[in-house]
Amino acid sequence: MDCTPSVMKIDKTGVLQALNPADYFTLAMDEEIRSESMPGSLCGFGFELDSMPKITLLRARIDELSQRFPLILASLQQRGNRFYWCERQQNEAIFFQHDYPEKEKSELFIQTQLESLLNHSQKRDEIMPLSFHLLHSKNKTVLLLRWIHPLCDAVGASLILQYLCTDDIEQRKQFNNPESESLVNLQLKKFSLWQKIKLFIKAKRYITTLDQQQSIIHAADKKPNKLQLTAYKLSIEQTTKINQLARKHVGLIGISLYYIGCFMRALERMNPEKTGDAYCVPYAFNLRKQRVLTPLLNNHVGVLFAQASREQVNHRSELFEHLKSQNKQVIRQQIDYAFLPIMWAASFLSLKKHGENLRLSYQHKTERSSFWFSNVNLSDLGKQSLCGTKIKGISNLCQISSPPGIALLTCEYQQQLSLNYNYIDPLFKRSFIDELHQLMLEELLTP
Amino acid sequence: MKAHLREFIFQELIFVASVEDFSNDDDLLEAGLDSMGIMRLIMFIEDKFNVVLPDTEIDPDNVKSINTLEKWIVRHQS
Known part of the structure; x- marks a missing residue:
């Protein structure tokens, strides 16, 4: 036989x-967004x-x-x-x-x-x-x-x-030189089969713990129509002050956590009546070394989560202390790398199943993400001209699944912080975002 | 100790055009060491040199260069 x-x-x-595997992670989200009759x-x-x-x-x-x-x-x-x-x-x-x-x-x-x-x-x-x-x-x-x-x-x-x-x-010619294979795969090769299995189980347990709390979602329960962007560029003085306050609250290691914590608090102040137990925010970390010019294409990211209960969000200093220790624990226990075997395994699922795993809480079967967040550092770009002209400002945009229907993309360039609110209409309205930004500024600039 | 720090930093965290030309006094933050990199570096140091580096001391003075890192570690080893 x-x-x-x-x-x-x-x-x-x-x-x-x-x-x-990281490309598949983004492809699954592409499929999720397309399934909502949006562009991917x-x-x-x-x-x-x-x-x-x-x-x-x-x-x-x-x-x-x-x-x-x-x-x-x-x-x-x-x-x-x-x-x-x-x-x-x-x-x-x-x-x-x-x-x-x-x-x-x-x-x-x-x-x-x-x-x-x-x-x-x-x-x-x-x-x-x-x-x-x-x-x-x-x-x-x-x-x-x-x-x-x-x-x-x-x-x-x-x-x-x-x-x-x-x-x-x-x-x-130095760009993409030498050619490099996927950094996710290279990182996975550093672990033995048993280490990969242990990491996989560790990550699953971590997500199960996150999912014990239902995520707070601010999006209206409506059919998505189009992406909108509202971008604000802060002054050098405001940016300097925010950096000093971030250093004070989360130290040298947590500027992203400061933005995330402030945004959680601003959303909570906008509508403290929203149901749910906690804010849960996925954000990517890059596997490239800093300032390296290779690899140029493909995705080389892992995923982290910041989560804080409503109670923690309502107490500012406790919130930042919590986010900082959560982040430190995740890195100390290698949970950041533990998501890589999950990412690899999920790449063999159908896009629909992969997308469900990424988005839906195991326990509540509702959306896991309260909002999306990304912070990019483009300070190196200011040192060069672009074909005879200079870059004087940067905004960043991305399509988002609905819910959460809102993403905060931050970028500091030439000592000025820009806050790019990407949101899906009609789940969020411009008037809501304008008011939210005022609260966000208050949070960022509170001593 | 310096050799271990250099190996980890340049293999795992930041890219510089010439490792040989990067002195132990050169500024790591200017070379691109970011918050995630600092976290990984501290975990590496604590494991490798069996020390505990207090959160309150994670500041630009201590993580500025290979030499300041070494002084910081030595202070906590004794």
Whole structure:
């Protein structure tokens, strides 16, 4: 009797690369967002420029980038049960210029275009993984770098911009050199099989503990319609003061925790009547070394959670002490790395099942995330010009699943903190966000 | 001790163009050591050198360079 397992033949024609476990993690979220009739996991960095860049030079550099990294022009396709980056029949343009019509209000044009480009809906295997959009109005120029999350994480996207900012061709050759395999896989290789199993069990137990408390969700129970962005850039004085207060409350090791804690408190002040026991916030940490130029593409992240009960959120100093010790315990017990075997195992599930595991509390079968959070450090970008112009401000955008329908993306650039509230209309309204921002400022600046 | 610290920092935490040119007095924070990196570095130090570094002393003066890290560790070893 033939006992060999039957292996389904996969058509590997035109396959450039398989997805790594962290890519699958973002692909599962892409599927979750698409299942809500939204565009999938589109992300963006909006770089406000001092003036128009040299278009010919910018176009040439983008062409060079896409020739060196063909994944940028690839199509994300399912073959059998797995997903792969595949060659396209025909390459499409990835650089676009959008000039504003004279009759429109200048400020409104840029904002409308940014939101429109992030709400652009296209089939997963048709959409270009990365595209550049130069938005130009009477007194403002913004270069939008838009990508789908399975292509790369935020650090990878910032490396792409750094590549465009690098004038010396020899220095550009240093990007993605040497080529590196997935950092998630490299980290997993450091553990023996038994260590992986122990880590897997440890992470499952940790999530089960988190799920004992039902997460507080502020989104209205409505069908998602479109992503909106409200961005605020704080002054140098405000940013300096916030950094000093963060140092005081969470020390040198927890600036992200300070933002998260303040946002929990601002939301709680907006509506203390919301049902639930605790705020639970997933956030990614990058596996790349700092300042390294490789790997450029794909996702190289693990996941952490910050969770605080309503009681803790209501007591400011206790909240920061709790978030700090929670974070320290997670790293000391290697729970941060324990999520990697889970990520690897989940990559073999269907996208639907994977998405459910990511989002739904085991105990309550409701959404686990109160809001999404990401903090990126782009201070290095300020040291270079971009094709003859300077970057003077940065906003970051991302599509979000609903619920939670809200993400706080923070970024400090040239000593100015920007708070980017990404939210799904009509789950949240602009008036709510404006009021929330005032409370957030109060929280950030409270001694 | 310095060799162990250098090996861990440059293998795991930050990338510098030339490790040889990075002196033990050079600024680690300016070289990109971030909050997550500091946490991992402290865990490494506590395991490797069998010390407990108090939270209240995690400040720029102590984590500034390889040399200041060494002094900080030695203070807690005795």
